[in-house]
Amino acid sequence: MERKNFYEQVYAVVRRIPRGKVTSYGRIAKMLGSPNAARAVGYALQALKDKKGSPAYDDIPWQRVVNSQGRISIVNREFGAQLQAELLREEGVIVSDDLRINLDLYLWVGLHWLEVDDILKDK
DNA sequence: ACAGTGACAACAT
DNA sequence: TATGTTGCCACTG
Numbered sequence: 039m040e041r042k043n044f045y046e047q048v049y050a051v052v053r054r055i056p057r058g059k060v061t062s063y064g065r066i067a068k069m070l071g072s073p074n075a076a077r078a079v080g081y082a083l084q085a086l087k088d089k090k091g092s093p094a095y096d097d098i099p100w101q102r103v104v105n106s107q108g109r110i111s112i113v114n115r116e117f118g119a120q121l122q123a124e125l126l127r128e129e130g131v132i133v134s135d136d137l138r139i140n141l142d143l144y145l146w147v148g149l150h151w152l153e154v155d156d157i158l159k160d161k
Numbered sequence: 162a163c164a165g166t167g168a169c170a171a172c173a174t
Numbered sequence: 175t176a177t178g179t180t181g182c183c184a185c186t187g
Contacts, residue, residue: 044184063169067183076169078184084168085185106170114168122168 048082059146101125108141
C-alpha cells in the first residue's frame with residue numbers, strides 16, 4: 039500500500055521525540071534527507087488516522103509535531119487540534135489558547151546521526 | 162504517465 | 175503580527 043520507506047522513516051523519527059518536547063514537520067524532513075518535504079511529512083502523519091486501531095501505530099506521539107512557528111496548524115484544527123493541545127498539556131507542554139507553543143522551551147532538535155540510525159533499522 | 166491534494170515552509174506584503 | 179503567494183514532495187486515482 040505504502041512506499042514503506044518515507045512513511046516508516048517519519049514514524050521512526052516521531053517515535054523518538056522525547057515526552058514533553060516537540061519538533062516541526064520541516065525538521066523531520068531534514069533529518070530524513072529531504073529538506074523540502076515538510077508537506078509530505080504532514081501527509082505521512084495524516085495517514086495515521088487510517089491506521090488507528092493498529093497496535094503498531096498506536097505508540098506514535100504525533101501530537102509532538104507542530105509547524106515551524108510552533109503552532110498547531112489551522113487545518114488540523116478542523117479535526118483534532120484541540121485534542122493535540124490536550125495531549126501536549128498532559129505531558130507538561132504549555133499550549134496557549136491560540137494553540138501556540140514556545141519553541142525556545144520545548145523544541146527537540148533531532149541529530150544527524152539519528153537519521154542514519156533510523157533508516158538502517160527500518161530498511 | 163499525469164494532475165490533484167495537503168497536519169508545511171519561506172518570503173513578500 | 176496577520177494574510178497571501180509560491181515552491182516542494184510523496185501519495186493517489
